[in-house]
Amino acid sequence: MSRAAPVLRLRGAAYTHPGGAGVRGLDFDILPGEAVALIGPNGAGKSTLLGGLLGLVPRTAGVVEYGGASHASIGMIGFLPQSAELDPDFPISLEQVVMQGRYRRLGLFRWPGRADREAVRAALDAVGLTELAPRRFGDLSGGQRQRGLLARALASEPSLLLLDEPFNGLDQQNRDALIETLRGLKARGVAVLVSTHDLELARVVCDTVVLVNGEQLAHGPVDEVLTLGNLQECFEGTEIEIDEHTLVVPGHEGY
Template sequence: MTIMTDSPVLRLRGAAFTHPGGGGVGELDLDILQGEAVALIGPNGAGKSTLLKGILGLVPRTAGTIELRSAATSGEAARTSHAANGMVAFLPQSAELDPDFPISLEQVVMQGRYRGLGLFRWPGRADRAAVRRALETVGLAELAKRPFGALSGGQRQRGLLARALASDPALLLLDEPFNGLDQANRDALVETIRSLKASGVAVLVSTHDLELARLVCDSVVLVNGTQLASGPVDEVLTLRNVQECFDGVGVEIDEHTLVVPGHEGH
């Protein structure tokens, strides 16, 4: 059973995030509840990654407000330095980790605990337990000692997700997590997101995969420089709304994905 409360983990009101050199996304009004998954959909340059990085504090907020709350705060707003306090975890499209670096999967996932360790502290029992839980959540516990570079691409992606989960976040941000995954790893990721929702984690996922949105997301936000529509999946994810969002691109919708001529990535 999914845990959902009336108190949002993330609340944006009139928020805008703008890069110092220009470009960004604005007019954002969004609530994400504990145990809720929200799909973020829009064309290249729409501001999806900017929004995710803005929530992390990596892109300046230039208008509006942002609040983050965790179950531990009992409704009190978290500090604005939310990216530093472990409330938010992020899985980017591509990782900087060299797969040939001699490190085990378990050691990669332990990196997710370093933020909370501080200087001159070694991982303890609680850290090792968090790593085990994260690996179990993504279905890779039996591969903990395997060299990271020996894993398949899909397994490495799930391992990096486990690294994000090891910090026990209240909010998980995913940027195109299904890109390049085979069916087995897609299925595993779907089950992982369902498990996270059931445990009360809030999820915001940038994706073009409509199957993901329909299978595991409770609502959808369409963005193209600004927020165009938001609400329940079946109400927002219509051909008319999507064509308006991808204005001038000739979008079609098949059973699973957005078909956007000449469009790659997000």
């Protein structure tokens, strides 16, 4: 059986902000149904890479292909940011928030049609929030709002999903729900790139890991890359310890 074509392919890629900060030496593939954990300290370039893939940070070296093309097609990439940009006091329902994920596909001067409403329902079902669709977004718990924003990212029916620290601030119930959602997306063939410091997420959901600190330091299967030696090199100059769930780096938060 032939190997599936990558959803995302990077070869010697670099992304650099106008001020000079960036990440380089990126060289890995993400296949359909594969989840890749992106791990590194603050300022390592994780968010820079995600922004670059979204077209928000200039690529300054190398080759990046999206399903064999040099640019991502409309709706190909879904993105869950690290923090919600929606005002919880704004009078908008969860269903309306998720419908925002269809706007790029709709374009100007088009009202949502049957296909758009079905995509929204499918996205809400994927994150387990169908019954809360008419609720005001601001009335949901923090974990439910996070899952609602994930549903918004899924509404575009992406083949590549980018997640920036999706577990920050989630209680165990919402953590478990998110893990099951990601497993379901993988089973449907969605490729996932997740920036995280949560080793449990990497171990139970992800297939491979990319370690970065200004450049790519390692890439490979989770068990081969998430070693104490590799993590000490990645988080250089800082004493680290690893527990069951989290990479602990004293003096830092949110990697």
